[in-house]
Amino acid sequence: MSQAALSALDGTAPVNAIALRDAAKQFNTVEGPIQALAPTNFAVREGEFAVLLGPSGCGKTTMLRMIAGLEEPTGGLVEVGGRNLWSGHTRDNQALANMGMVFQDPNLFPWLWIEDNIALPLKLRGMGKQERHERARELCRLVGIAGFEKRYPRELSGGMRQRAAIARALSYDPAILLMDEPFGALDAITRDAMNIELQRIWLETHKTVVLVTHSIPEAVFLADRVILLSARPGRIQEIVDVPFARPRQVDLHGDIEFQTIVHHLRSRLQH
Ligand SMILES: Nc1ncnc2c1ncn2[C@@H]1O[C@H](COP(=O)(O)OP(=O)(O)O)[C@@H](O)[C@H]1O
Ligand SMILES: [Mg+2]
Incomplete structure (x- = not known):
């Protein structure tokens, strides 16, 4: 067989x-x-x-x-x-x-810090603030933008903004x-x-x-x-x-x- x-x-x-x-x-x-x-x-x-x-x-x-x-x-x-x-x-x-999705344009909200952009799907799912921010910090480490949590998207390079978009797509731990x-x-x-x-x-x-x-x-x-x-x-x-x-x-x-x-x-x- x-x-x-x-x-x-x-x-x-x-x-x-x-x-x-x-x-x-x-x-x-x-x-x-x-x-x-x-x-x-x-x-x-x-x-x-x-x-x-x-x-x-x-x-x-x-x-x-x-x-x-x-x-x-x-x-x-x-x-x-x-x-x-x-x-x-x-x-x-x-x-x-x-499923999480990432597009050619990172589509970050310019008025939100990077960590708040990343944690937005978690906020929409009702996760509490502290847990959300812990998760956002962990994701920043994962995608290689630790230290930029409290920056605005315009303060990051194109590659870093795309890392943030990947982190946001991974925030709720989708399988796909x-x-x-x-x-x-x-x-x-x-x-x-x-x-x-x-x-x-x-x-x-x-x-x-x-x-x-x-x-x-x-x-x-x-x-x-x-x-x-x-x-x-x-x-x-x-x-x-x-x-x-x-x-x-x-x-x-x-x-x-x-x-x-x-x-x-x-x-x-x-x-
Ligand atoms: N919403 C839509 N309405 C009409 N035509 C569309 C729409 N979306 C895509 N198309 C057409 O379908 C074809 C495939 O588009 P698309 O999937 O965007 O191709 P690709 O991503 O490979 O460049 C194209 O001819 C495009 O013009
Ligand atoms: Mg296309």
């Missing part, structure tokens, strides 16, 4: 954190319908780092927003933690409580972290540093991560698996396993095997 079949029997089979089953999305616009995502099937395992890679406009954000429950599929199903996100047009908000081009606005050097930091945070917190990028090296550096999408309507072109041991270091970019995967993905994207 195969290892997978054995582990299914004893209950240690990897659990799907997220599954798309023929999930599709069509937008109705004044110029007529736009098929953003063709019927798509794939699953993300618990604790996995999955990266959605594809050209601009291919439906990456749409796919992530469908996973986050922000867009309802117009066909098929989206499952989170084994639960169907939608029944009719009603969303299962309990499934959503298990969804990230839409989180480092797209950063310079190349800061971006490399943030990739290393994100890997460290992921190794420490054991979250399931789905990250969207259109940077091929970023995808290969971060991912356990790269899900390559074709141009619109988005469909999965290929899923590539990335075998490198962790923690990965910046000099992995010079590795011949790394470059082979990057070249392969680039040629698939061009054709």
Whole structure:
């Protein structure tokens, strides 16, 4: 019997954190319908780092927003933690409580200190002030901005603001972290540093991560698996396993095997 079949029997089979089953999305616009995502099937395992890679406009954000429950599929199903996100047009908000989201723009409130920005989701969930601030301090340490708790967002660099946004998304300890081009606005050097930091945070917190990028090296550096999408309507072109041991270091970019995967993905994207 195969290892997978054995582990299914004893209950240690990897659990799907997220599954798309023929999930599709069509937008109705004044110029007529736009098929953003063709019927798509794939699953993300618990604790996995999955990266959605594809050209601009291919439906990456749409796919992530469908996973986050922000867009309802117009066909098929989206499952989170084994639960169907939608029944009719009603969303299962309990499934959503298990997800945190980070966007390209950190979206911090400029009039709130960093610790109050980070702790805001906890405040909305009714957590007391002292506990909230302890948690915010702990998160500042985790993401590498300890000492900046009582600063305003404008006093931090772009990379530090994005760390704060990651801390805020982790504040209520969601099992799943969804990230839409989180480092797209950063310079190349800061971006490399943030990739290393994100890997460290992921190794420490054991979250399931789905990250969207259109940077091929970023995808290969971060991912356990790269899900390559074709141009619109988005469909999965290929899923590539990335075998490198962790923690990965910046000099992995010079590795011949790394470059082979990057070249392969680039040629698939061009054709
Ligand atoms: N709310 C919307 N209404 C109409 N069209 C949309 C909407 N959101 C996205 N689209 C279209 O769907 C396609 C995929 O968009 P998106 O998911 O943002 O792509 P990506 O994130 O890969 O750049 C694009 O053609 C975009 O214009
Ligand atoms: Mg996008």
